Amino acid sequence: MRSRFDEQLLLLNRKMIEMGANCESIIALVAKALLEGKADVAENAAPIGHEIDLMEREIEGICLKLLLQQQPVARDLRQISAALKMITDMERIGDQAEDIAEIITYLSGRTESDCDDIRQMAQACIKMVTDSIDAYVKHDLSLAKSVSEYDDVVDDCFVRVKQMLITMISENTADGEYALDILMIAKYFERIADHAVNIAQWVEFSVTGVHKQE
Amino acid sequence: MTKKIFRSILIVATTVLITSLLIATSFLYDYFKQSEITQLREELSLAAANVDRLGSEYFDGFESDVFRFTLVAKDGSVIYDSQAKPENLENHLEREEIKEAVETGSGSSDRYSTTLTERTFYEATRLKNGDILRISISQATVAALILGMLPAIGAIILIAIIIAMVLSDKMAKSIIKPLNRLDLENPTENDTYEELTPFLAKINKQQQQITKQMKKLRQKSDEFQQITASMNEGLVLLDKKGCILSMNKAAKKLFSANDSTIGSDFLTVDRSVSMNNAIEKALSGKHSEFREERNGSEYQFIISKTESDNETTGVVILCLDVTEAAYAERNRREFTANVSHELKTPLQSIIGSAELLENGLVKPEDTGRFVGNIKSEAQRLVSLINDIIRLSQLDEDKKPDFEPVDLYEVASETVKALSPIADKRNIKINLNGTSCTINGIRRYLYEIIYNLCDNAIRYNKDGGEVNIDIKKEERDAVLTVYDNGIGIPLEHQSRIFERFYRVDKSHSKETGGTGLGLSIVKHAVACHNGTIKLDSTPNKGTTVTVVI
Numbered sequence: 001m002r003s004r005f006d007e008q009l010l011l012l013n014r015k016m017i018e019m020g021a022n023c024e025s026i027i028a029l030v031a032k033a034l035l036e037g038k039a040d041v042a043e044n045a046a047p048i049g050h051e052i053d054l055m056e057r058e059i060e061g062i063c064l065k066l067l068l069q070q071q072p073v074a075r076d077l078r079q080i081s082a083a084l085k086m087i088t089d090m091e092r093i094g095d096q097a098e099d100i101a102e103i104i105t106y107l108s109g110r111t112e113s114d115c116d117d118i119r120q121m122a123q124a125c126i127k128m129v130t131d132s133i134d135a136y137v138k139h140d141l142s143l144a145k146s147v148s149e150y151d152d153v154v155d156d157c158f159v160r161v162k163q164m165l166i167t168m169i170s171e172n173t174a175d176g177e178y179a180l181d182i183l184m185i186a187k188y189f190e191r192i193a194d195h196a197v198n199i200a201q202w203v204e205f206s207v208t209g210v211h212k213q214e
Numbered sequence: 215m216t217k218k219i220f221r222s223i224l225i226v227a228t229t230v231l232i233t234s235l236l237i238a239t240s241f242l243y244d245y246f247k248q249s250e251i252t253q254l255r256e257e258l259s260l261a262a263a264n265v266d267r268l269g270s271e272y273f274d275g276f277e278s279d280v281f282r283f284t285l286v287a288k289d290g291s292v293i294y295d296s297q298a299k300p301e302n303l304e305n306h307l308e309r310e311e312i313k314e315a316v317e318t319g320s321g322s323s324d325r326y327s328t329t330l331t332e333r334t335f336y337e338a339t340r341l342k343n344g345d346i347l348r349i350s351i352s353q354a355t356v357a358a359l360i361l362g363m364l365p366a367i368g369a370i371i372l373i374a375i376i377i378a379m380v381l382s383d384k385m386a387k388s389i390i391k392p393l394n395r396l397d398l399e400n401p402t403e404n405d406t407y408e409e410l411t412p413f414l415a416k417i418n419k420q421q422q423q424i425t426k427q428m429k430k431l432r433q434k435s436d437e438f439q440q441i442t443a444s445m446n447e448g449l450v451l452l453d454k455k456g457c458i459l460s461m462n463k464a465a466k467k468l469f470s471a472n473d474s475t476i477g478s479d480f481l482t483v484d485r486s487v488s489m490n491n492a493i494e495k496a497l498s499g500k501h502s503e504f505r506e507e508r509n510g511s512e513y514q515f516i517i518s519k520t521e522s523d524n525e526t527t528g529v530v531i532l533c534l535d536v537t538e539a540a541y542a543e544r545n546r547r548e549f550t551a552n553v554s555h556e557l558k559t560p561l562q563s564i565i566g567s568a569e570l571l572e573n574g575l576v577k578p579e580d581t582g583r584f585v586g587n588i589k590s591e592a593q594r595l596v597s598l599i600n601d602i603i604r605l606s607q608l609d610e611d612k613k614p615d616f617e618p619v620d621l622y623e624v625a626s627e628t629v630k631a632l633s634p635i636a637d638k639r640n641i642k643i644n645l646n647g648t649s650c651t652i653n654g655i656r657r658y659l660y661e662i663i664y665n666l667c668d669n670a671i672r673y674n675k676d677g678g679e680v681n682i683d684i685k686k687e688e689r690d691a692v693l694t695v696y697d698n699g700i701g702i703p704l705e706h707q708s709r710i711f712e713r714f715y716r717v718d719k720s721h722s723k724e725t726g727g728t729g730l731g732l733s734i735v736k737h738a739v740a741c742h743n744g745t746i747k748l749d750s751t752p753n754k755g756t757t758v759t760v761v762i
Contacts, residue, residue: 014479017479021486024485025486138482
């Protein structure tokens with residue numbers, strides 16, 4: 001009975017890592033498309049987003065089965081409940097990456113590669129998602145904490161992008177639609193970073209049993 | 215085993231006890247019967263004497279539970295019976311013991327009495343008056359006697375069984391004791407039951423075999439470890455669940471893993487989607503291969519499953535660093551594309567001019583220009599092919615022998631050869647320095663200086679200046695060619711030594727040149743184990759320093 005439980009926990013772990021890997025790849029794909037001005041990214045991003053949605057259902061199923069059939073306690077219970085919360089955040093990351101991909105198609109090839117803040121934001125997001133999943137994989141508390149701290153970098157970037165857009169509009173160097181699209185993209189990146197922070201906090205919870213509320 | 219021995223001993227002891235009791239009882243039964251009959255006879259003779267003396271009155275008031283007396287008349291009719299009414303009884307003359315007594319004076323028999331439904335012993339004797347006196351006793355009395363002994367017998371059995379239990383427990387333990395004390399590590403050194411010797415010998419043999427095989431296995435795994443440890447390629451072994459069995463040094467470095475990751479899921483080490491898919495594909499029996507960037511280098515991952523007895527036991531991942539190979543491949547592809555393009559361009563122009571001439575579309579006064587055009591393009595083609603031949607010569611490993619060469623002399627020769635072109639564009643060539651003899655290949659050194667100077671002149675402004683410096687620094691010769699020409703933009707500086715790479719992407723013919731010059735220089739310098747340093751500022755000039 002217990003060995004079956006252990007097996008199911010391992011399976012849960014595997015699926016979580018796979019889902020994390022999918023999140024990483026979709027963000028990397030979107031960021032690359034944004035910086036290189038590839039308008040066809042939505043087609044490539046959609047299957048990964050769909051895969052992430054499917055995995056959310058699957059992991060949910062595994063978690064509920066574990067909770068019902070095995071009545072886990074202590075650390076195992078924490079791991080499973082943290083997983084249940086984390087997949088929601090991962091699913092949101094996948095959805096928002098898809099949304100960015102959709103906006104990129106509206107940009108029709110215009111790139112923001114010359115804007116350092118957007119690039120920095122995209123890279124920071126990739127780093128945060130990667131780190132939060134790494135923290136989960138390695139049960140690394142300090143890495144999880146560093147993710148929460150790194151959120152400030154993304155927030156600063158967002159503020160700078162916003163200011164840049166305000167100047168652009170007031171000086172009439174950018175049309176309104178374009179500026180709004182860029183703002184949306186920046187906002188989505190900022191949201192993705194927040195979800196990464198959430199994941200990191202659930203990792204902390206699964207290790208220590210204490211969930212930090214801001 | 216102790217239990218089994220204990221149980222066996224107990225069962226044997228109990229069986230023996232009960233059997234012997236039974237046998238003893240049956241003997242006792244006979245003895246009791248015999249003594250009963252004797253008693254019966256004594257009683258009878260006593261009673262007979264009394265009846266002889268007193269007649270049937272003897273029985274008046276007679277009471278006996280144990281014995282039954284019957285007085286039978288000569289004719290067989292019962293005169294008296296101590297337990298039944300005489301008138302109810304039939305004629306007894308036909309009874310065996312009566313018959314016997316009538317004939318011989320005494321008789322005995324035992325049979326089932328139909329009246330009392332018990333086995334009964336009978337003794338009869340003839341009285342003096344001819345009547346028969348019979349005495350009988352039922353067997354129940356014998357049985358009762360034995361029954362009386364039962365509690366005693368039970369007690370004996372109980373005590374005997376308890377003693378048997380204690381004893382058999384001790385015996386069983388003492389039998390087992392040597393077995394428990396067997397030293398299985400050194401089976402042959404035991405002093406125990408003879409019957410166990412074959413087993414111990416067998417165990418000993420198998421132990422030796424196991425030790426030998428373990429040693430062999432350890433050697434094999436050591437060999438494997440050593441081979442894989444010194445490999446440049448990363449090698450990872452996974453079991454069929456995807457857990458890491460072993461990883462060599464290169465793989466650990468590549469996946470930034472350590473010893474503690476061995477045994478954990480490979481996903482925790484590398485979770486890239488393509489890797490995961492490839493492993494799954496390999497597990498389902500298909501060989502898979504893919505390329506991906508890791509830590510800034512390009513790697514080729516070859517994944518195939520391992521099998522044993524037709525069963526998938528896991529997966530092997532081989533990681534090859536193909537950065538250089540990929541770079542070389544890209545270069546080769548570019549080179550081929552460039553060569554065909556470069557060769558085709560002059561030919562197109564030649565064909566075009568020739569066609570116009572052929573169709574008579576050229577005015578006679580222009581014919582000379584067209585033919586000149588064809589000639590110059592053909593010359594360009596030849597010089598291009600020459601360059602390619604020279605490059606491929608340099609690519610060959612066969613190097614001409616080194617000889618002492620005076621660099622200054624070579625340089626002055628070059629200046630002489632190039633001065634007509636330089637004069638045409640009003641460019642001044644200055645050669646400074648002293649004679650400097652080095653070991654080298656004269657032709658290659660000439661190529662170096664020629665190509666550098668040629669470039670310096672070609673990419674210069676009219677009225678510019680080219681300086682050649684030759685110095686000797688310790689054991690090296692330093693050749694510096696600098697000009698004040700158009701310079702090379704920073705983003706092109708890293709690539710100008712590639713074949714056919716030209717800053718001016720249009721491959722214009724205006725300046726001439728094939729795009730192979732600097733490539734030849736690079737190769738020639740490499741042949742002399744030298745180094746090239748490029749320092750250029752756009753619109754100010756370029757300095758190329760070659761140290762040989």
